[in-house]
Amino acid sequence: KFSGAVSLLVILVAVLFNRRNGIQDFNKAIPDILDSLRKAEKLVEVNQNIKIAVGFGGCMDVFVNAVELLNVVDIKTPKTPKHQSILTKKEDLSEGFAYFFRHGAAAERYMSNDTLFQELVSAAEKIPNFRSAMGGNAPVMANRFAAEGADVLLAAQASQDFKKHLNSTIQIAGNETDRNDIHLIMEYKTGEKWGQYESTRANRFIVHSDKFNPTLGSLEPLMNAYVKFNPDLLVVGGLQMMDNFPFREGERNKRLNILQQLLVDATQRKTLTHFELASFVDESLVTDLMDKVLPYSDSMGMNEQELPNLLSFVKYSNITMISDCYPRVATVLDQLRSSYKILRSKYNRISRIHVHTIAFQAILTKKSSQWKNTMSATAHASLTANRHVCGTPVVDVLKSKLLFDDSFSTTVDTMKANKVPLIPDKPVSCWEEDYGDGEVVQICIAPNLVCTQVHQTAGGGDNISSAGLSFQI
Ligand SMILES: *[C@@H]1O[C@H](CO)[C@@H](O)[C@H](O)[C@H]1NC(C)=O
Ligand SMILES: *[C@@H]1O[C@H](CO)[C@@H](O)[C@H](O)[C@H]1NC(C)=O
Ligand SMILES: *[C@@H]1O[C@H](CO)[C@@H](O)[C@H](O)[C@H]1NC(C)=O
Ligand SMILES: *[C@@H]1O[C@H](CO)[C@@H](O)[C@H](O)[C@H]1NC(C)=O
Ligand SMILES: *[C@@H]1O[C@H](CO)[C@@H](O)[C@H](O)[C@H]1NC(C)=O
Numbered sequence: 001k002f003s004g005a006v007s008l009l010v011i012l013v014a015v016l017f018n019r020r021n022g023i024q025d026f027n028k029a030i031p032d033i034l035d036s037l038r039k040a041e042k043l044v045e046v047n048q049n050i051k052i053a054v055g056f057g058g059c060m061d062v063f064v065n066a067v068e069l070l071n072v073v074d075i076k077t078p079k080t081p082k083h084q085s086i087l088t089k090k091e092d093l094s095e096g097f098a099y100f101f102r103h104g105a106a107a108e109r110y111m112s113n114d115t116l117f118q119e120l121v122s123a124a125e126k127i128p129n130f131r132s133a134m135g136g137n138a139p140v141m142a143n144r145f146a147a148e149g150a151d152v153l154l155a156a157q158a159s160q161d162f163k164k165h166l167n168s169t170i171q172i173a174g175n176e177t178d179r180n181d182i183h184l185i186m187e188y189k190t191g192e193k194w195g196q197y198e199s200t201r202a203n204r205f206i207v208h209s210d211k212f213n214p215t216l217g218s219l220e221p222l223m224n225a226y227v228k229f230n231p232d233l234l235v236v237g238g239l240q241m242m243d244n245f246p247f248r249e250g251e252r253n254k255r256l257n258i259l260q261q262l263l264v265d266a267t268q269r270k271t272l273t274h275f276e277l278a279s280f281v282d283e284s285l286v287t288d289l290m291d292k293v294l295p296y297s298d299s300m301g302m303n304e305q306e307l308p309n310l311l312s313f314v315k316y317s318n319i320t321m322i323s324d325c326y327p328r329v330a331t332v333l334d335q336l337r338s339s340y341k342i343l344r345s346k347y348n349r350i351s352r353i354h355v356h357t358i359a360f361q362a363i364l365t366k367k368s369s370q371w372k373n374t375m376s377a378t379a380h381a382s383l384t385a386n387r388h389v390c391g392t393p394v395v396d397v398l399k400s401k402l403l404f405d406d407s408f409s410t411t412v413d414t415m416k417a418n419k420v421p422l423i424p425d426k427p428v429s430c431w432e433e434d435y436g437d438g439e440v441v442q443i444c445i446a447p448n449l450v451c452t453q454v455h456q457t458a459g460g461g462d463n464i465s466s467a468g469l470s471f472q473i
Contacts, residue, residue: 256288386448
């Protein structure tokens with residue numbers, strides 16, 4: 001309680017402080033910041049010969065307003081929101097959705113009831129402004145890498161319809177299928193109301209009934225194709241699909257062992273590897289990933305909710321379910337440093353971590369590693385965030401705002417903190433830190449020009465992460 005009061009006081013003081021310094025005026029710096037971010041982005045031309053292999057998870061995303069859908073299928077607000085791991089009936093959806101909606105936290109759940117799932121999808125497709133798009137982590141990343149000019153191998157099964165959404169230059173490792181699995185993206189806006197509940201920020205709750213992707217159905221096709229493809233970078237994402245999936249006894253472990261073989265083989269071939277984190281709830285799955293994926297990951301990407309989760313796990317082997325969705329830069333930097341140091345001491349492999357938050361981008365790279373252009377990559381990730389959420393290739397200053405103060409601290413430890421001002425002509429702040437034993441890292445922070453007219457949020461992390469990565473190899 002006491003610390004809660006203190007942090008509230010800190011926030012109040014910060015708000016008053018900003019008022020006095022005129023945060024309104026500070027938003028006037030957006031055109032200059034945009035200009036400088038673009039200049040930083042233009043410094044790098046992506047190597048046209050790079051080859052990137054990407055797995056896993058391909059589906060069609062059906063987007064629908066969550067509250068509208070719940071109303072149409074007559075799902076009422078629950079008495080008490082509950083943390084549901086598998087959804088079997090309407091009540092589960094009601095309780096599970098409410099749980100995350102209140103906090104504006106993203107979540108993804110498996111629905112074991114096909115009848116109910118079909119009912120939801122049919123209802124969603126009848127709502128006037130529903131949209132559908134290619135989804136899953138790997139295809140979104142693959143498209144982004146292709147758009148950046150890379151040669152891409154994608155591990156996915158794909159229908160004719162699905163392929164229409166993929167850049168035609170992408171090679172596919174996987175069989176053709178009649179129809180891709182559907183993932184229902186139940187979106188909501190900041191301050192949206194569902195009965196007595198109100199969301200604290202725009203986000204989405206994802207429901208699916210997919211049996212192919214959670215078992216990494218494209219793993220073998222990828223293993224068969226990637227040696228010949230000979231990628232510079234192997235990207236692994238979509239593993240959260242395994243979370244809370246009702247596997248047969250021992251099946252999950254079997255699949256993860258094969259994934260581990262792939263990663264071991266890739267690292268022996270000197271292929272760089274990137275693991276894109278997501279929201280995990282099942283601690284036993286995270287334990288397995290710590291054993292079978294993290295030791296072979298050169299790079300990791302994650303959002304502000306996944307970072308404290310990662311840290312909690314590497315530190316205490318437990319998961320923090322709900323975290324601050326608007327963390328301060330100083331808080332993220334502290335978590336980033338701690339995570340990096342622990343991962344380094346455990347596995348001695350990680351050399352890059354990218355944290356994408358709603359308000360800013362943070363990229364840490366080990367100085368002596370192969371990752372290049374960290375400053376430009378951070379700028380590019382920031383611009384990609386705006387372009388993705390607004391759904392336009394050109395950043396519109398009138399649809400942008402800053403959720404960033406005129407300066408940030410490098411740590412919450414006031415004795416050690418440095419204050420870094422946000423300079424509109426040089427908005428990406430980079431510096432080095434020496435952790436001893438030859439461990440020198442570079443850290444770059446770039447503010448986001450937060451899009452105020454949200455077109456889409458799903459796939460944002462994948463798009464942003466790949467944008468950053470493609471500048472660094
Ligand atoms: C599955 O959903 C349908 C439709 O809502 C419902 O009638 C049925 O009882 C559900 N099955 C189970 C096992 O809960
Ligand atoms: C498709 O990939 C090619 C080759 O990487 C790239 O030049 C092109 O811009 C991409 N198309 C789109 C729409 O991103
Ligand atoms: C792809 O198709 C072949 C031939 O039908 C089949 O043997 C194989 O199991 C399929 N692979 C996957 C991953 O579905
Ligand atoms: C995780 O474990 C640590 C140390 O035992 C404890 O302080 C923390 O409260 C735990 N967090 C959760 C979310 O259980
Ligand atoms: C990724 O972002 C670009 C803008 O940079 C956007 O055109 C594209 O639609 C996004 N990709 C997906 C799959 O949402």
